[in-house]
Amino acid sequence: MRNENPVNTYTWVPLTIQDESETLLNIVSAEKEFVTDSDGNVWIDAISSWWTMIFGHRHPRLLLALQNQLQSLDHVMLAGNIHEPAENLSKAILDLTESNFAKVFYSDNGSNAIEISLKLAIQYYQNLPNSKPRSEFLVFSNSYHGDSIGAMNVSGQNYFNRIFSELRFPTKEFPAPNCMNCPWGKKPDHCSTECLSDLELAIKQKDFAGIVIEPLVFGANGMLFYDKKVLVKLRELATYTGTLLIFDEVFTGMGKLGEPFAFQKAGVVPDLLVFAKGLTGGILPLACTLVPKFIYETFRSKDPYKAFFHAHTMTGNALACSLGYEAITMLNEFGLTQVKELEKKLKQYAESFQKKMGNSIENVRVMGGIFAFEWKEPVANDEYLNPIGKQIRNSLRKFLILLRPLGRTIYITPPYTISDASLEKIFFALETTLLGFLEPEKY
Ligand SMILES: Cc1ncc(COP(=O)(O)O)c(C=O)c1O
Structure with missing residues (x-):
């Protein structure tokens, strides 16, 4: 089941402009950094469901x-x-x-x-x-x-x-x-x-x-x-x-x-x-x-x-x-160590990401388990509503990556337990998507 428009659901989906067409994913299960929709697509939850799933979904412990x-x-x-x-x-x-x-x-x-x-x-x-x-x-x-x-x-x-x-x-x-x-x-x-x-x-x-x-x-x-x-x-x-x-x-x-x-x-x-x-x-x-x-x-x-x-x-x-x-x-046993390792990896990715994206992005930054940057787009009066955010979010869906940019600010906050393969996929998706915005004929 996919609803093209939030007005079709019984549930009032939050932070959603009700009459703006939006494909809602019907999520049926979750495991580690992944959530699976009713069509069987496996998505990476790159912001840990609003920063909550610090150990990934359904951790056995x-x-x-x-x-x-x-x-x-x-x-x-x-x-x-x-x-x-x-x-x-x-x-x-x-x-x-x-x-x-x-x-x-x-x-x-x-x-x-x-x-x-x-x-x-x-x-x-x-x-x-x-x-x-x-x-x-x-x-x-x-x-x-x-x-x-x-x-x-x-x-x-x-x-x-x-x-x-x-x-x-x-x-x-x-x-x-x-x-x-x-x-x-x-x-x-x-x-x-x-x-x-x-x-x-x-x-x-x-x-x-x-x-x-x-x-x-x-x-x-x-x-x-x-x-x-x-x-x-x-x-x-x-x-x-x-x-x-x-x-x-x-x-x-x-x-x-x-x-x-x-x-x-x-x-x-x-x-x-x-x-x-x-x-x-x-x-x-x-x-x-x-x-x-x-x-x-x-x-x-x-x-x-x-x-x-x-x-x-x-x-x-x-x-x-x-x-x-x-x-x-x-957190005491292994979580804090994992965040520090994640931070190191994010810093490495941030460096190569900056090189590839050149001056199309700014303020590339990492702290702990947070990676963020701004897409060089004019700042909107109400930045959260800057349409570029939604455009980027939708484009990333092609790669089965779940993100929620804050206007032109794009960030990831993955679970501390995220695998290297998933991190790699997130950065590949970000690069391909954004380079595609710059050179649509090439990507
Ligand atoms: C710093 C901060 N304080 C408070 C809140 C509100 O928390 P809740 O959504 O659980 O009410 C949030 C939610 O994102 C937050 O980021």
């Missing part, structure tokens, strides 16, 4: 963990109860962060985990003795923190959220640091974080509840890489002004950059840490917000008005937690 958990406990509400899968996972997460945090607050997706971090930050200042309330956040233009109202609100204003701008609670937005194309023409080794000068002025003039940022990589909104210097400076400013520093590691967590978390790669510890995506190896939804002792302590009281009243029905689902525990065990 994750399946076994799930089956084992099913033998005893499926789900129980996590209010008034606790269970071993949640406790085991929480302990494993706190260990993974080298004990920089004291408590794990579970939710089901990245947007919710962000909402929780915002609410915790706001309530922290209310609970903190002798503190004035604070509720405004400092945010960045190219950031993406999710599609629920609060998460949207702290994301950069763009095509995704502009329609809802009347709902925005106060935030102050600054241009995203961009070390690939520094507006000051500086290189990270010789810069004085000029990109944060306006933010520095703002944060010293007014009390903000928090700075919300994706550390080292702005993912969904352009795969922008920036230097850890920015985070060092933000940490300094946050500490100086008593503002909470919130890292959104929904994308960068679980080893994506070669360390368990980007904060460890940068050597900068945030005050609240949010992550999701790869946490269960992509099999079930689970997210968490990590809270350090100094914040948690302000919620410890017999006064019910100091308690944090937030929960989702499926919070701490036992099946998801048992998967998370196994995924972290695998």
